[in-house]
Amino acid sequence: MxxxxxxxxxxxxxxxxxxxxxxxxxxxxxxxxxxxxxxxxxxxxxxxxxxxxxxxxxxxxxxxxxxxxxxxxxxxxxxxxxxxxxxxxxxxxxxxxxxxxxxxxxxxxxxxxxxxxxxxxxxxxxxxxxxIMDIVNSSISNKVRLTKREFEIIEKVKAGLTTKQIAETLFISPYTVETHRKNIIIKLGLRGEQELFKYLMKH
Incomplete structure (x- = not known):
């Protein structure tokens, strides 16, 4: 075989x-x-x-x-x-x-x-x-208190969408998407987009 x-x-x-x-x-x-x-x-x-x-x-x-x-x-x-x-x-x-x-x-x-x-x-x-994902997301939410919108951004990034695509999907501006991404990075204690990408690939 x-x-x-x-x-x-x-x-x-x-x-x-x-x-x-x-x-x-x-x-x-x-x-x-x-x-x-x-x-x-x-x-x-x-x-x-x-x-x-x-x-x-x-x-x-x-x-x-x-x-x-x-x-x-x-x-x-x-x-x-x-x-x-x-x-x-x-x-x-x-x-x-x-x-x-x-x-x-x-x-x-x-x-x-x-x-x-x-x-x-x-x-x-x-x-x-x-x-299982509900348990994981609830645990993460309790720790870092991500908003519902921030969780939506995370799921879109994990799916491989660009900032422009995320903005179009959620009916918000690219600037708003970038602001959410920066807030997520801060809340997760990361040091930039590269660390955010690694974190999302692992989680």
Whole structure:
């Protein structure tokens, strides 16, 4: 399977990971290269086989999924990691979102949602369900108190729109868009447009 999509499952519940493996059989050209129940062992495995996607549980012995993700992305920045978890604690979800992971899928999600997340990430995009993004945005809002309009600007910038396009979409002037961008930079404690771009790419 030279053109196969290599997926590594890291989860200490074998019954669950077996179920995930069965679901993934519905996607053509997918190869489950391994199922590992310990994050420390997974670090070695990633170095050996370089999977296209890592499915990561949060709660595991020795090292949790977040710690493993931060280590892996430090050494393999292009690695696509999707979290599979039961957690809906805002503090944990915010950390997962900020870690650089490509997605988050609840272990209670439907098969269709799960397969959608895999396909979205395979196409180079991030997948965070609306309820997860609501938690993240609420947490960010509580911290920096961004306005509704500033959140709208952020979403447009993340979508790749120019200042002119954002202005046309929101029916405001380009000058107003630039003013909002400057305020966002200040509120997030950043040092300019370049840092804002990096922040938005990570979040």
């Amino acid at each position: 030279n053109n196969s999509i290599k997926i590594l499952i890291i989860d200490d519940h074998r019954l669950f990971s077996d179920g995930v493996k069965t679901m993934l059989s519905d996607i053509p050209h997918v190869e489950i290269i391994n199922q590992i129940n310990d994050a420390r062992e997974a670090l070695k495995e990633v170095e050996l086989i370089m999977p296209d996607i890592v499915l990561m549980d949060y709660n595991m012995p020795n090292m949790n999924g977040l710690e493993a993700t931060e280590f892996l992305l430090k050494h393999y920045s292009d690695l696509k990691i999707i979290f599979l978890s039961m957690h809906e604690d805002s503090h944990i979800i915010e950390k997962i979102y900020a870690s650089g992971a490509y997605g988050y899928v609840s272990k209670t999600a439907t098969k269709e949602t799960f397969l959608e997340a895999i396909n979205v990430v395979l196409n180079g995009k991030k997948y965070f369900a609306k309820n």
